[in-house]
Amino acid sequence: xxxxxxxxxxxxxxxxxxxYAERFARRGHDLVLVARNTARMxxxxxxxxxxxxxxxxxxxxxxxQPADLGVVEARLRxxxxxxxxxxxxxxxxxxxxxxxxxxxxxxxxxxxTTAVLRLASAIAPRLAQAGEGAIVNIGSVVGLAPEFGMTxxxxxxxxxxxxxxxxxxxxxxxxxxxxxxxxAATRTEIWSHAGADVDTMSGVMSVDELVDAAMTGFDxxxxxxxxxxxxxxQWNAFQAARQAMLPNIGQEHAAARYRAxx
Numbered sequence: 001x002x003x004x005x006x007x008x009x010x011x012x013x014x015x016x017x018x019x020y021a022e023r024f025a026r027r028g029h030d031l032v033l034v035a036r037n038t039a040r041m042x043x044x045x046x047x048x049x050x051x052x053x054x055x056x057x058x059x060x061x062x063x064x065q066p067a068d069l070g071v072v073e074a075r076l077r078x079x080x081x082x083x084x085x086x087x088x089x090x091x092x093x094x095x096x097x098x099x100x101x102x103x104x105x106x107x108x109x110x111x112x113t114t115a116v117l118r119l120a121s122a123i124a125p126r127l128a129q130a131g132e133g134a135i136v137n138i139g140s141v142v143g144l145a146p147e148f149g150m151t152x153x154x155x156x157x158x159x160x161x162x163x164x165x166x167x168x169x170x171x172x173x174x175x176x177x178x179x180x181x182x183x184a185a186t187r188t189e190i191w192s193h194a195g196a197d198v199d200t201m202s203g204v205m206s207v208d209e210l211v212d213a214a215m216t217g218f219d220x221x222x223x224x225x226x227x228x229x230x231x232x233x234q235w236n237a238f239q240a241a242r243q244a245m246l247p248n249i250g251q252e253h254a255a256a257r258y259r260a261x262x
Contacts (some may be wrong), residue, residue, distance in 0.1 A: 005083025112156035
Protein backbone atom coordinates (compact mmCIF):
# COMPACT_ATOMS: atom_id res chain seq x y z
CA UNK A 1 0.00 0.00 0.00
CA UNK A 2 1.28 3.47 -0.80
CA UNK A 3 2.63 5.72 1.93
CA UNK A 4 -0.34 7.98 1.19
CA UNK A 5 -3.20 5.52 0.61
CA UNK A 6 -6.46 6.76 -0.83
CA UNK A 7 -9.16 7.61 1.70
CA UNK A 8 -12.85 6.81 1.21
CA UNK A 9 -15.12 9.14 3.19
CA UNK A 10 -18.86 8.59 3.58
CA UNK A 11 -21.19 11.47 4.31
CA UNK A 12 -18.58 13.55 2.52
CA UNK A 13 -20.73 16.34 1.11
CA UNK A 14 -20.88 18.43 4.28
CA UNK A 15 -20.02 18.63 7.96
CA UNK A 16 -17.66 16.12 9.54
CA UNK A 17 -17.17 14.12 6.34
CA UNK A 18 -16.22 17.17 4.29
CA UNK A 19 -13.77 18.25 7.00
CA TYR A 20 -12.15 14.81 6.99
CA ALA A 21 -11.82 15.01 3.20
CA GLU A 22 -10.08 18.36 3.50
CA ARG A 23 -7.69 17.18 6.24
CA PHE A 24 -6.59 14.11 4.30
CA ALA A 25 -6.32 16.01 1.01
CA ARG A 26 -3.98 18.49 2.68
CA ARG A 27 -1.89 15.52 3.83
CA GLY A 28 -1.56 14.41 0.21
CA HIS A 29 -4.09 11.57 0.14
CA ASP A 30 -6.27 10.93 -2.91
CA LEU A 31 -9.95 10.72 -2.02
CA VAL A 32 -13.14 8.85 -2.82
CA LEU A 33 -16.10 10.92 -1.67
CA VAL A 34 -19.44 9.22 -0.99
CA ALA A 35 -22.74 10.99 -0.29
CA ARG A 36 -26.15 11.64 -1.82
CA ASN A 37 -25.55 15.28 -2.76
CA THR A 38 -23.47 15.24 -5.94
CA ALA A 39 -23.41 19.03 -6.38
CA ARG A 40 -21.89 19.58 -2.95
CA MET A 41 -19.30 16.86 -3.51
CA UNK A 42 -18.38 18.30 -6.90
CA UNK A 43 -17.86 21.74 -5.38
CA UNK A 44 -15.74 20.33 -2.55
CA UNK A 45 -13.74 18.17 -4.95
CA UNK A 46 -13.08 21.06 -7.34
CA UNK A 47 -11.78 23.22 -4.51
CA UNK A 48 -9.58 20.51 -3.01
CA UNK A 49 -8.16 19.48 -6.39
CA UNK A 50 -7.16 23.08 -7.02
CA UNK A 51 -5.75 23.68 -3.55
CA UNK A 52 -3.97 20.36 -2.98
CA UNK A 53 -3.55 18.64 -6.34
CA UNK A 54 -4.89 15.30 -5.12
CA UNK A 55 -7.09 13.05 -7.26
CA UNK A 56 -10.70 12.84 -6.14
CA UNK A 57 -13.42 10.43 -7.25
CA UNK A 58 -17.09 10.89 -6.41
CA UNK A 59 -19.68 8.19 -5.79
CA UNK A 60 -23.26 9.41 -5.48
CA UNK A 61 -24.90 6.93 -3.13
CA UNK A 62 -27.73 6.64 -0.63
CA UNK A 63 -26.27 4.14 1.83
CA UNK A 64 -29.74 3.11 3.03
CA GLN A 65 -30.32 1.60 -0.42
CA PRO A 66 -28.79 -1.87 -0.91
CA ALA A 67 -27.83 -1.27 -4.55
CA ASP A 68 -26.02 1.99 -3.77
CA LEU A 69 -24.36 0.45 -0.73
CA GLY A 70 -23.21 -2.45 -2.90
CA VAL A 71 -21.41 -0.10 -5.28
CA VAL A 72 -19.38 1.37 -2.42
CA GLU A 73 -18.69 -2.07 -0.96
CA ALA A 74 -17.34 -3.24 -4.30
CA ARG A 75 -15.05 -0.23 -4.55
CA LEU A 76 -13.67 -0.94 -1.07
CA ARG A 77 -13.09 -4.61 -1.87
CA UNK A 78 -11.52 -4.11 -5.27
CA UNK A 79 -9.55 -0.84 -5.14
CA UNK A 80 -6.25 -1.70 -3.47
CA UNK A 81 -5.31 1.99 -3.39
CA UNK A 82 -7.92 2.65 -0.68
CA UNK A 83 -6.23 2.10 2.67
CA UNK A 84 -8.37 4.25 4.96
CA UNK A 85 -12.16 4.17 5.45
CA UNK A 86 -13.89 7.05 7.23
CA UNK A 87 -17.28 5.60 8.18
CA UNK A 88 -18.97 8.92 8.87
CA UNK A 89 -22.41 8.84 7.22
CA UNK A 90 -25.19 8.90 9.79
CA UNK A 91 -28.37 10.65 10.78
CA UNK A 92 -30.78 11.22 13.65
CA UNK A 93 -34.52 11.52 14.01
CA UNK A 94 -36.54 13.58 16.44
CA UNK A 95 -39.09 12.58 19.02
CA UNK A 96 -39.25 9.94 21.72
CA UNK A 97 -39.21 6.22 20.97
CA UNK A 98 -42.98 5.88 21.16
CA UNK A 99 -43.38 8.83 18.80
CA UNK A 100 -40.93 7.62 16.15
CA UNK A 101 -42.37 5.58 13.30
CA UNK A 102 -41.05 2.08 12.81
CA UNK A 103 -40.08 2.92 9.22
CA UNK A 104 -38.08 5.96 10.32
CA UNK A 105 -36.30 3.87 12.95
CA UNK A 106 -35.52 1.21 10.36
CA UNK A 107 -33.98 3.80 8.02
CA UNK A 108 -31.91 5.15 10.91
CA UNK A 109 -30.60 1.67 11.65
CA UNK A 110 -29.83 1.05 7.98
CA UNK A 111 -27.56 4.09 7.79
CA UNK A 112 -26.08 4.22 11.28
CA THR A 113 -25.38 0.51 11.75
CA THR A 114 -25.88 -1.66 8.67
CA ALA A 115 -23.95 0.62 6.30
CA VAL A 116 -21.13 1.07 8.82
CA LEU A 117 -20.89 -2.69 9.31
CA ARG A 118 -21.05 -3.60 5.63
CA LEU A 119 -18.45 -1.06 4.56
CA ALA A 120 -16.07 -2.15 7.32
CA SER A 121 -16.69 -5.76 6.31
CA ALA A 122 -15.91 -4.93 2.68
CA ILE A 123 -12.49 -3.42 3.38
CA ALA A 124 -11.28 -5.28 6.49
CA PRO A 125 -10.18 -8.56 4.86
CA ARG A 126 -8.06 -6.72 2.31
CA LEU A 127 -6.45 -4.50 4.95
CA ALA A 128 -5.78 -7.47 7.21
CA GLN A 129 -4.12 -9.33 4.35
CA ALA A 130 -2.00 -6.27 3.57
CA GLY A 131 -1.13 -5.84 7.24
CA GLU A 132 -1.86 -2.11 7.23
CA GLY A 133 -4.60 0.46 6.84
CA ALA A 134 -7.23 2.08 9.02
CA ILE A 135 -10.97 2.12 9.67
CA VAL A 136 -12.41 5.17 11.44
CA ASN A 137 -15.99 4.89 12.68
CA ILE A 138 -17.84 7.99 13.86
CA GLY A 139 -19.84 7.15 16.96
CA SER A 140 -21.18 9.51 19.62
CA VAL A 141 -21.02 10.12 23.35
CA VAL A 142 -24.77 9.49 23.22
CA GLY A 143 -23.88 5.80 22.88
CA LEU A 144 -22.58 5.98 26.45
CA ALA A 145 -25.59 7.78 27.88
CA PRO A 146 -29.14 6.38 27.88
CA GLU A 147 -29.92 9.36 30.12
CA PHE A 148 -29.74 11.69 27.12
CA GLY A 149 -33.07 10.38 25.89
CA MET A 150 -32.03 9.58 22.31
CA THR A 151 -32.73 5.89 22.66
CA UNK A 152 -32.45 4.49 19.14
CA UNK A 153 -29.79 6.94 17.96
CA UNK A 154 -27.76 6.18 21.08
CA UNK A 155 -28.20 2.45 20.53
CA UNK A 156 -26.83 2.75 16.99
CA UNK A 157 -23.81 4.66 18.28
CA UNK A 158 -23.25 2.12 21.06
CA UNK A 159 -23.16 -0.48 18.27
CA UNK A 160 -20.58 1.57 16.37
CA UNK A 161 -18.42 1.90 19.48
CA UNK A 162 -18.57 -1.81 20.32
CA UNK A 163 -17.94 -2.79 16.71
CA UNK A 164 -14.91 -0.51 16.62
CA UNK A 165 -13.48 -1.79 19.88
CA UNK A 166 -14.05 -5.40 18.85
CA UNK A 167 -12.43 -4.83 15.47
CA UNK A 168 -9.52 -3.12 17.20
CA UNK A 169 -8.95 -6.23 19.32
CA UNK A 170 -9.26 -8.48 16.27
CA UNK A 171 -7.49 -6.45 13.59
CA UNK A 172 -4.96 -4.47 15.61
CA UNK A 173 -2.56 -7.42 15.90
CA UNK A 174 -2.78 -7.78 12.11
CA UNK A 175 -1.60 -4.22 11.52
CA UNK A 176 -4.98 -2.57 10.93
CA UNK A 177 -5.78 0.48 13.06
CA UNK A 178 -9.42 0.93 14.08
CA UNK A 179 -10.57 4.15 15.72
CA UNK A 180 -13.94 5.03 17.23
CA UNK A 181 -14.53 8.79 17.39
CA UNK A 182 -17.17 9.88 19.91
CA UNK A 183 -18.25 13.48 19.36
CA ALA A 184 -20.68 15.29 21.61
CA ALA A 185 -22.95 17.95 20.11
CA THR A 186 -21.29 19.21 16.93
CA ARG A 187 -22.47 21.97 14.58
CA THR A 188 -23.68 19.85 11.67
CA GLU A 189 -26.90 19.42 9.70
CA ILE A 190 -27.86 16.35 11.74
CA TRP A 191 -29.75 18.61 14.14
CA SER A 192 -32.17 19.77 11.46
CA HIS A 193 -32.86 16.11 10.65
CA ALA A 194 -33.87 15.66 14.28
CA GLY A 195 -36.02 18.79 14.26
CA ALA A 196 -33.71 20.76 16.57
CA ASP A 197 -32.30 24.28 16.19
CA VAL A 198 -28.58 24.04 16.86
CA ASP A 199 -28.36 27.83 17.24
CA THR A 200 -30.40 27.62 20.45
CA MET A 201 -28.02 25.07 22.02
CA SER A 202 -24.97 25.60 24.20
CA GLY A 203 -21.81 23.51 24.34
CA VAL A 204 -21.81 22.79 20.60
CA MET A 205 -18.37 22.09 19.10
CA SER A 206 -17.40 23.31 15.64
CA VAL A 207 -16.82 20.71 12.97
CA ASP A 208 -13.25 21.89 12.40
CA GLU A 209 -12.32 21.59 16.07
CA LEU A 210 -13.95 18.16 16.28
CA VAL A 211 -12.14 16.77 13.25
CA ASP A 212 -8.79 18.30 14.22
CA ALA A 213 -9.07 16.59 17.61
CA ALA A 214 -10.12 13.33 15.97
CA MET A 215 -7.11 13.53 13.65
CA THR A 216 -4.84 14.02 16.66
CA GLY A 217 -6.31 10.84 18.12
CA PHE A 218 -5.80 9.16 14.75
CA ASP A 219 -2.13 10.12 14.70
CA UNK A 220 -1.75 8.82 18.27
CA UNK A 221 -3.46 5.58 17.27
CA UNK A 222 -6.09 5.86 19.99
CA UNK A 223 -8.70 3.11 19.94
CA UNK A 224 -11.37 5.50 21.23
CA UNK A 225 -11.16 9.27 20.80
CA UNK A 226 -13.56 11.50 22.77
CA UNK A 227 -12.75 15.08 21.75
CA UNK A 228 -14.93 16.85 24.35
CA UNK A 229 -13.75 14.80 27.37
CA UNK A 230 -11.27 16.89 29.42
CA UNK A 231 -9.94 14.09 31.67
CA UNK A 232 -8.88 10.93 29.89
CA UNK A 233 -8.59 9.22 33.28
CA GLN A 234 -12.39 9.15 33.47
CA TRP A 235 -12.45 7.05 30.31
CA ASN A 236 -9.59 4.90 31.59
CA ALA A 237 -11.46 4.31 34.85
CA PHE A 238 -14.61 3.39 32.92
CA GLN A 239 -12.63 0.87 30.89
CA ALA A 240 -10.89 -0.50 33.97
CA ALA A 241 -14.21 -1.00 35.78
CA ARG A 242 -15.65 -2.81 32.80
CA GLN A 243 -12.60 -5.02 32.40
CA ALA A 244 -12.57 -5.83 36.12
CA MET A 245 -15.95 -7.54 35.69
CA LEU A 246 -14.75 -9.87 32.95
CA PRO A 247 -13.19 -12.60 35.15
CA ASN A 248 -16.38 -12.75 37.21
CA ILE A 249 -19.09 -13.13 34.57
CA GLY A 250 -18.34 -16.60 33.18
CA GLN A 251 -19.86 -18.58 36.03
CA GLU A 252 -21.57 -21.97 36.01
CA HIS A 253 -24.08 -20.90 38.63
CA ALA A 254 -26.07 -17.77 39.27
CA ALA A 255 -24.57 -15.35 41.77
CA ALA A 256 -25.57 -15.88 45.39
CA ARG A 257 -27.59 -12.68 45.33
CA TYR A 258 -29.99 -14.29 42.84
CA ARG A 259 -30.42 -17.59 44.75
CA ALA A 260 -33.19 -18.16 47.24
CA UNK A 261 -32.11 -18.06 50.85
CA UNK A 262 -31.95 -21.40 52.58
